[in-house]
Amino acid sequence: MLHVFFENAIYRKHREKLLLILDLLIVLFSYLIAYWSKNDFQLRTMQLGLTGTEVAVGLFVLLIVYAFSFAFFKVYKSLWKYIGVDELLRLTASNILAMIIVMFLSQLYFGMFSLISLELIAGVYALIIMSGVRVLYRLLRRYSINKNAKEVKTIIIGAGDAGNLLLRELRQNNSLNYKIVGFIDDFKKDLMIGGYPILGTTEDLAKIKSKYNIESALIAISHVNQKDLRRIYDECVNNGLDTKIMNFQFKNNTKNNSVVADIKIEDLLGRGEIHLDQSEISSYLQDQVVVVTGAGGSIGSELCRQIVKFQPRKLIMIDINENSLYMLEQEFKRHIEHGQMSQNIEMKSLIASIRDKKAIDEIFSRYHPDVVYHAAAHKHVPLMETRPMEAIKNNVFGTNNVIHSCIEHRVKRFIMISTDKAVNPTNVMGATKRMTEMILQANGHNGITKMAAVRFGNVLGSNGSVIPIFKAQIAEGGPVTLTSKEIIRYFMTIPEAAQLVLQAGYYADQGDIFVLDMGEPVKILDLAEKMIRLAGLKPYEDIEIKEIGLRPGEKMFEELRLDGEDTTRTKNDLIYKNAPMDISVEDIDARLSQLHNVIYKENVTPSEIKETILNLIISDKNS
Numbered sequence: 001m002l003h004v005f006f007e008n009a010i011y012r013k014h015r016e017k018l019l020l021i022l023d024l025l026i027v028l029f030s031y032l033i034a035y036w037s038k039n040d041f042q043l044r045t046m047q048l049g050l051t052g053t054e055v056a057v058g059l060f061v062l063l064i065v066y067a068f069s070f071a072f073f074k075v076y077k078s079l080w081k082y083i084g085v086d087e088l089l090r091l092t093a094s095n096i097l098a099m100i101i102v103m104f105l106s107q108l109y110f111g112m113f114s115l116i117s118l119e120l121i122a123g124v125y126a127l128i129i130m131s132g133v134r135v136l137y138r139l140l141r142r143y144s145i146n147k148n149a150k151e152v153k154t155i156i157i158g159a160g161d162a163g164n165l166l167l168r169e170l171r172q173n174n175s176l177n178y179k180i181v182g183f184i185d186d187f188k189k190d191l192m193i194g195g196y197p198i199l200g201t202t203e204d205l206a207k208i209k210s211k212y213n214i215e216s217a218l219i220a221i222s223h224v225n226q227k228d229l230r231r232i233y234d235e236c237v238n239n240g241l242d243t244k245i246m247n248f249q250f251k252n253n254t255k256n257n258s259v260v261a262d263i264k265i266e267d268l269l270g271r272g273e274i275h276l277d278q279s280e281i282s283s284y285l286q287d288q289v290v291v292v293t294g295a296g297g298s299i300g301s302e303l304c305r306q307i308v309k310f311q312p313r314k315l316i317m318i319d320i321n322e323n324s325l326y327m328l329e330q331e332f333k334r335h336i337e338h339g340q341m342s343q344n345i346e347m348k349s350l351i352a353s354i355r356d357k358k359a360i361d362e363i364f365s366r367y368h369p370d371v372v373y374h375a376a377a378h379k380h381v382p383l384m385e386t387r388p389m390e391a392i393k394n395n396v397f398g399t400n401n402v403i404h405s406c407i408e409h410r411v412k413r414f415i416m417i418s419t420d421k422a423v424n425p426t427n428v429m430g431a432t433k434r435m436t437e438m439i440l441q442a443n444g445h446n447g448i449t450k451m452a453a454v455r456f457g458n459v460l461g462s463n464g465s466v467i468p469i470f471k472a473q474i475a476e477g478g479p480v481t482l483t484s485k486e487i488i489r490y491f492m493t494i495p496e497a498a499q500l501v502l503q504a505g506y507y508a509d510q511g512d513i514f515v516l517d518m519g520e521p522v523k524i525l526d527l528a529e530k531m532i533r534l535a536g537l538k539p540y541e542d543i544e545i546k547e548i549g550l551r552p553g554e555k556m557f558e559e560l561r562l563d564g565e566d567t568t569r570t571k572n573d574l575i576y577k578n579a580p581m582d583i584s585v586e587d588i589d590a591r592l593s594q595l596h597n598v599i600y601k602e603n604v605t606p607s608e609i610k611e612t613i614l615n616l617i618i619s620d621k622n623s
Helices: 002-006 009-013 015-038 052-072 085-109 114-144 161-171 202-212 226-238 265-269 278-285 298-310 322-337 357-367 381-386 388-408 428-442 466-475 494-507 524-534 585-599 606-622
Strands: 152-157 178-184 196-200 216-219 242-246 260-262 289-293 314-319 346-351 371-374 413-417 450-455 458-460 480-482 491-493 510-516 545-547 567-569 575-578
Touching: 015 052, 015 114, 052 085, 085 114, 152 161, 152 202, 161 178, 161 242, 178 202, 178 216, 196 202, 202 226, 216 226, 226 242, 226 265, 265 491, 265 524, 278 298, 278 494, 289 298, 289 357, 298 314, 298 322, 298 371, 298 494, 314 322, 314 357, 322 346, 357 388, 371 388, 371 494, 381 388, 381 428, 381 606, 388 413, 388 428, 388 585, 388 606, 413 428, 413 494, 428 450, 428 510, 428 585, 428 606, 450 494, 466 480, 466 524, 480 524, 491 494, 494 510, 494 575, 524 545, 585 606
Parallel strands: 152 178, 152 216, 178 196, 216 242, 289 314, 289 371, 314 346, 371 413, 413 450, 450 510, 458 491, 480 545
Antiparallel strands: 242 260, 510 575, 567 575
16 A cells, blocks of 8 residues: 555655655654653743744744755655665754754754753654654565565575665666575675675575575676676576576666566677777777778678767768668767767768779778778678679689778778688688788788788677578577578677777788687577577477578588688687688689689689689688
8 A cells, every 4th residue: 555655646746755754753753752751751830931923933944944955965866766865864964964953943943951951852763763864764665565466586696886886776666576686606605785685606596495485587797798697597597597687787777677687699609898999999999080891780780870979070881782782871960969979070971882893982082081991891691602603703803802992092991891701611702702802912012002911700689690580480489590500600789890800900910811709609509499499489399490401502611711821819808819811812813714714704603613612712722
């Protein structure tokens, strides 16, 4: 019934006035109790030497002073359900100020020293009762709201600041029915947080679950690395606990204001914060004209989002896909409107194909770019197997156009996105990307444009990646389809990849190939099982996992380095440098000419094109 009163329309409209009246009644009651206690708790009248009129005037002034002090300290701006140390300190300060003013005025008006003790005792009583009423409300609210709902016995993993914050939020949240049993922490023991014990470490999870009948776990560790998060999550899942993670953005998140959130597969596979040298990246991006090809794609769009943080003078976004480019442009406009991005950056969205060198030359001639990030590419392996000539036209000859346009228009720096599929490729897509690396290496010593390629593996959540496909299959009730249960892949989140590309761009020189540390390879079967569990379902029971066989051109595992490539570590521990192979411009031009003749040959078959490009890139080992 408590929440019914406080949610009443009259109370909501006149809340501050009603609470003020309540506190003033407490003040009057406190003076009555103080007067009674000074009278040895007897009912007989104690003479103060004051007339009835003087008492009435005194009480009126008393209430005015207390009301003024409450308003001055904004006592009623705080919600009682959030009552805490700060609110009680404001309440204490307001009572002390009111008490001092009342004692000063009473001496000034009545001149009776005997009233000081009465006013002091009454002020203390008033503060105790007001504080008690507020704390009592919070306790009653905690135990009365949703008392009929089934409470889930829960542990909080992490007994630090985040765990304490989560505990406080859960106590005052109406919608979450978690019954906190205690905490688990790997570094603290025999302590209590907010009245709840630290029950043990994550290694004790099975024993704790059995002893206290734990049903769910909430992870509240503010700076947990992905390795530890995976370990904790696996421990919870193995013990059959429904596991969620604290949403550290819950106060600012307008879409989902819940203090806890489902764990995403990106949380388990990503590596969290990437440490970049901001000054190095800023040195070649700030106040520069930057071009991103393929800007509407997964990597291209994230590159744009990361680039604007370094305040370029202009950002030129090029793509042939008008829809994705338009949506990115609208996203940036919203960021500018909301003050999340500088309005001093000139943004241009341009529809153009990298296959059209004249269009690229026209753009470069007009905007004079300093830096070009080349992310435009056809990348879906099975589709490129069907139409290899399109992959070659776009990936190979389109990239060749952009590289030569950069040199001709004296662009300072060119950074190309490559892939681990370029290493010993068995498919057309990988072969085209290896060919682009060879084009870059052949033109690396141009004396004008610093050049580099950045090679990395699969990107979580990118268009066409396995993650959104699995999510859709799980949402539809399965089955989740795998090409092979033994297949493994490297994964990296989109922001991780984009940030490391920016860092690698600083190291660009004469056609170097940079390889990103992709972490540990992931078995796709394990990935599928984790995603099913994250959806609250059981693999093989609720959702079937089905093997459908390798697709055309697909490999069981990907590699990040060619045989014969010398690899050295850069200043960034996550970026390695492969020294460029010696390929001349004449050599690469001859291969491009041969490739051009094949794809435009009449009645050419896809297999003939694939064989030709694979032979052309394999022969570079003997160059």
